[in-house]
Amino acid sequence: MVNPTAAITLEKLTKIFYARQKEIVALDNINLSVREGEFLCIVGPSGCGKTTLLRILAGLEKQTRGKVIIRSKNPDKPLTSMVFQGDSIFPWMTVAENVAYSLRIRGFSKNKRREIAQQYLKLMGLEGFADAFPHQLSGGMKQRINVARAFVSDPEILLMDEPFGALDEQNRLLLQQELLKIWEGSGKTSLFITHSIDEALVLADRIMVMTAHPGKVKAVVPVDIPRPRDIMSLRSSPNFGALFKEIWLLLQEEVQKAKSMELKK
Amino acid sequence: MSLAEETLQKQLGQIIIKEAKGESKSAVLDKSLFLKILAFLSPSLLLVLWEILARLEIVDIRLFSSPVMIFKTMLPMLYSGELLYHTFISAQRIVLGFLAGAVPGVILGLSMGLFAPIRACLMPMVSATFPIPKLAIMPLILIVFGLGEASKIFTIAIGVFYLVLINTMAGVLNIEDIYLDVAKNFGASPYQFYTTVAFPGALPMIFAGFKLGMGTALLLIVAAELSAAKAGVGWMVWRAYDMFDIEKMFVALITLAFLGYIFSYLLETAEKIVIPWQNNRR
Numbered sequence: 001m002v003n004p005t006a007a008i009t010l011e012k013l014t015k016i017f018y019a020r021q022k023e024i025v026a027l028d029n030i031n032l033s034v035r036e037g038e039f040l041c042i043v044g045p046s047g048c049g050k051t052t053l054l055r056i057l058a059g060l061e062k063q064t065r066g067k068v069i070i071r072s073k074n075p076d077k078p079l080t081s082m083v084f085q086g087d088s089i090f091p092w093m094t095v096a097e098n099v100a101y102s103l104r105i106r107g108f109s110k111n112k113r114r115e116i117a118q119q120y121l122k123l124m125g126l127e128g129f130a131d132a133f134p135h136q137l138s139g140g141m142k143q144r145i146n147v148a149r150a151f152v153s154d155p156e157i158l159l160m161d162e163p164f165g166a167l168d169e170q171n172r173l174l175l176q177q178e179l180l181k182i183w184e185g186s187g188k189t190s191l192f193i194t195h196s197i198d199e200a201l202v203l204a205d206r207i208m209v210m211t212a213h214p215g216k217v218k219a220v221v222p223v224d225i226p227r228p229r230d231i232m233s234l235r236s237s238p239n240f241g242a243l244f245k246e247i248w249l250l251l252q253e254e255v256q257k258a259k260s261m262e263l264k265k
Numbered sequence: 266m267s268l269a270e271e272t273l274q275k276q277l278g279q280i281i282i283k284e285a286k287g288e289s290k291s292a293v294l295d296k297s298l299f300l301k302i303l304a305f306l307s308p309s310l311l312l313v314l315w316e317i318l319a320r321l322e323i324v325d326i327r328l329f330s331s332p333v334m335i336f337k338t339m340l341p342m343l344y345s346g347e348l349l350y351h352t353f354i355s356a357q358r359i360v361l362g363f364l365a366g367a368v369p370g371v372i373l374g375l376s377m378g379l380f381a382p383i384r385a386c387l388m389p390m391v392s393a394t395f396p397i398p399k400l401a402i403m404p405l406i407l408i409v410f411g412l413g414e415a416s417k418i419f420t421i422a423i424g425v426f427y428l429v430l431i432n433t434m435a436g437v438l439n440i441e442d443i444y445l446d447v448a449k450n451f452g453a454s455p456y457q458f459y460t461t462v463a464f465p466g467a468l469p470m471i472f473a474g475f476k477l478g479m480g481t482a483l484l485l486i487v488a489a490e491l492s493a494a495k496a497g498v499g500w501m502v503w504r505a506y507d508m509f510d511i512e513k514m515f516v517a518l519i520t521l522a523f524l525g526y527i528f529s530y531l532l533e534t535a536e537k538i539v540i541p542w543q544n545n546r547r
Contacts, residue, residue, distance in 0.1 A: 058450050082450045088443045092465035092542045102451045104461065133542040153451060 006071065007157065007189040008034040008057070013066035015052050025214035026052045029066070032208065032217060036071070037187045041200035043251060044210030044218075045258035050193045051085065053215070054159045057191065058082040072156055078102065081155040083163040085193075089134045089142050089149075095121065096130035098145050102153030120148040123182055140171035144178070151182060158183075158190040165195060176202050177231045184228050197247045201240060202231055209250045212258035219250050330511045338512035339519070352520055355490070355497040358414070359482050359528065362421025367478060370429030371471060377430070378437025379463055391430065399424045399481070400488050412493035420489040425478035432477065436470025437463050469543060472536045479532060483525050498524065 013030040016023050026049040034040050042050050055061040056068060058080050072079060081102065089098050097104070099120055100113035108116075114130075121127050124144040134142060143163055150158055164172045176199060183190065183203075194200050200207045201223055209218045225237050234240065274280075312332045318324040319331030326334065342348040377384045377391075403420055410416035440462065448462045490499030498520045505514035536543075 058446075060446055060449060078452060080450065082446075084443055084446065086443060088447050090444060090447070090462070090465075092468070092540075093461075094542075101447075101461070105448075105451050105453050105457055135542065 005036065006033040006069075007036040007038070008032070008071075008191075009067075009069040011067040011069070013053075013056070013068065014064050015049065015056065015061070016064045027056075027063070028214035028216050030215070030217055032220070034189060034191070035205075036189055039183065039190045039192065039203055039205045041204035041207045042191060042193045042210060043195070043197060043200050043207060043247065044215065045212045045251070045255045046195075047258065048210045048212055048254070049215030050210060051161055054082065054161050054191060054193060057157065058159050070157065074156065078106075078153050078155045080157045080159055081150040081153045083146050083150045083158070083160040085161040085163070085165060087139075087142060089145050091134050094131050094133055095126065095137070095145055098134070099148045099152055101149055116152060120152050124148050124178060140167055140175065143167060143171075143175060147175070147179060147182075151186065156189065158188045160190065160192040162193050162195065164199065172199070173231055179203065180229055180231070197244055197251065200247065201225070201243055202229065202234060207247055209247065209254070212254045213261060218254065221246060221250075328511065330515055335512050335515045335519070339516045342513075342516060348516065348520065351496055351498050351501050351517075352524065355486055355499060356524060358417050358489070358497065359421060359479075359486055359524070362418040362485075363425050363478065363482050365418055366422035366425030366482075367429045367475060370426045370474065370478075371433050374430040374433025374471075374474075375437060375459070375463060375467065378434040378467065379459065384434070391427070395427050395431070399485060403488065403492070407492065417486075417489040417494065421482045421485045424481040424485045428478045428481060429471070429474040432470045432474025433467055436467030436474075439470065440466035468540050472532070472540065475532055476529065479528050480525075483521065483528070487521070 010030050010032040013027055013032075014025070015027040016025050018024075030053065042053070044050055052061060056063050057070075060082075070079060090101070093101070096114060096117040100108070100117040103113045103116060118127070118130060121130055124147070126141060126144055126148070129137065129141070134145070137145075143166075146163060147160075150160070164175050167175065180203065192200075192203055194203075204223050207221045207223060209221065210216065211218045221243065223243060224239050225234055225243075315324065315329075316332050319326050319329070319334075324331075339348070373387070377387055399420065402423065406416050406419050406423075410419050444462050444466060445458075448458050453461060486497070487499035487502060490497040491503050494500040498517050501517035501520075502514055505511070505517060
């Protein structure tokens, strides 16, 4: 069943957490195949195991059952890099050191690290902040560094866990535009969790909708909007409204299910 | 106010006008200068009050001396180099004892914070021995290390050691999980993890341990110099006690305060250099 051209194949992926004699099924028989160079967005109600899925792919957690198959083209490159939800920028490193962290791990020289960091800082509009410490920066700037840090490591697969979730609307739009620009240039296979249907439509090639607890794949919806995309003109694309409605109808059911489960507890 | 104005005011109700013409920069400066003067003036006034009360014999000068008398005792001690000599001896003991306690404290604290098996092995012993007052161990230290410098340095070291150890361990354990995840996701080796996350992440707590340790070191120097010492500021205090030389005792106390100030200043300066990324709220 393994698709040989897929970058990622998940087969009956199941994750069960054991807490106080109770089994909590976070992921239940997930089957999914992600094409190489595809941008897949994952939406679903809170607590449906989206983050767990990404953490398994990032090697931070191990599945209980099932298979993860990742096709690696270049064994010298890191397999995955994750952009974490929340503030994961090291406060004890400068902006440049944070951005180049993966290069330090891989033993690049100081000069080389600095050079590559500068390049990405420029791309993210952060030039001039190379030697600043994170506490001097705004939330939007920190998330730019977070994204830049993942791109610098040049992984085969990019994993992003609601990277813009905590940002205000204006910063969110700016970062979406910047991510589109930097991603469309790289063509990296990417998985991106979001709560925002809007954001998913802006970024994704396909959107995976997950069910409420336990997390299953409810539907995978292709987003037929041509690239390169622009966050403004994209919204006036004829497909945008219809897709928004389609995703929302799928999601609404699950959100309500999650809510009623919450009430039962 | 004319009658017309009064009627007008009745009709319109009271009009409240709050107008600002801008606070001049010099006014802001004047305010901070005023606070500085106040901070300087209040202790000075206290000294003057002390002197007056001593002269009026309301305060017993045999017990509490007076600022002028203390100053008169201090000057020749400064000129002769006697005070400097004792200060130097004590400072040397504090620095050596501090290093002897802090360095193993940091190393062991990091290891205990990072490796659960090491923590499981050593924590019971640390928990059992930490509450023992360090002064109670002094006689044992004297028996083991003799009456020389080693016993004094060791007394200070053991007090510093525990505080640095416990703070360092807590510093490592309190590093947020997300940073550990980042290092893991980027494939950091155990050594890289130690140098890029564990150590820098624990540094603020390590410095908190250093500061607490320094406070204890100052406490212990006085106790350590009580027995079998021939020099040092702590010795001066006890010597003055034996001789009932209140002025000399106050000189020694002032010197101790000065030593404490210098050491905490040095630690804070070091902290600012080593942890430039800390958000300074001070």
